[in-house]
Amino acid sequence: MASARGRFRVEESVPAGESVPSLGYALFATRWLQAPLYFGLVAAQAVYVYEFFGELWRLLHSVVSGQADENAVMLAVLKLVDVVMIANLLIMVIVGGYETFVSRIGLQGHRDQPEWLSHVNSNVLKVKLAMAIVGISSIHLLQMFVNIHHMPQRELIWGTTIHMAFIFSACILAYMAGPMEARSLPAGHGSSHTSPQQPTPPRQSAPAPGASPAPEA
DSSP, X not given: OHHHHHHHHHHHHSOTXXXXXOHHHHHHHGGGGGHHHXXXXXXXXXXXXXXXXXXXXXXXXXXXXXXXXXXXXXXXXXXXXXXXXXXXXXXXXXXXXXXXXXXXXXXXTOXXXXXXXXXXXXXXXXXXXXHHHHHHHHHHHHHHHHXXXXXXXXXXXXXXXXXXXXXXXXXXXXXXHHHHHHHHSXXXXXXXXXXXXXXXXXXXXXXXXXXXXOOOO
């Protein structure tokens, strides 16, 4: 009887012939406007790939011709690492942002699915992006320290200050992401897998020495 009443109420709330999509559905569909932005980032990543191989070719040419010393080789390698880390940042923004804000990619069970993509959300994505920016800033700061004899002291101070600001921001984001992630979990999520405590049977006392055992019922 209760199920019949519930079914009747559902049929009353959505009359026959009424279209389900509304203004809210239309606004939600506007998320696809972000898809061209992510494809634009794919084109930017292609530019970085071109820059990487151009820098690699210049490094090989200078090493073979004997024009590069150890310091120049180190700076060139750091530039290559910088390009790779920026490319990693781009792929995190492209894949994670599309998965979070546009549509599911559906890589469950795929052997090449990134580990971080299985539990990505806006908080996790912000923390990972902040850590990637800290890594890129570290490479730039290391380039300045390798070439410290040719760098003005003002630029070194500003570079170190900006790098510390990035680290502080990443720590704040990581600290804030923990409570926000805990609040997003449903109530009782952590205790859903715990088994109920079984009552312990009453402990029988041992008979005194020399006493005859009690007769069984």
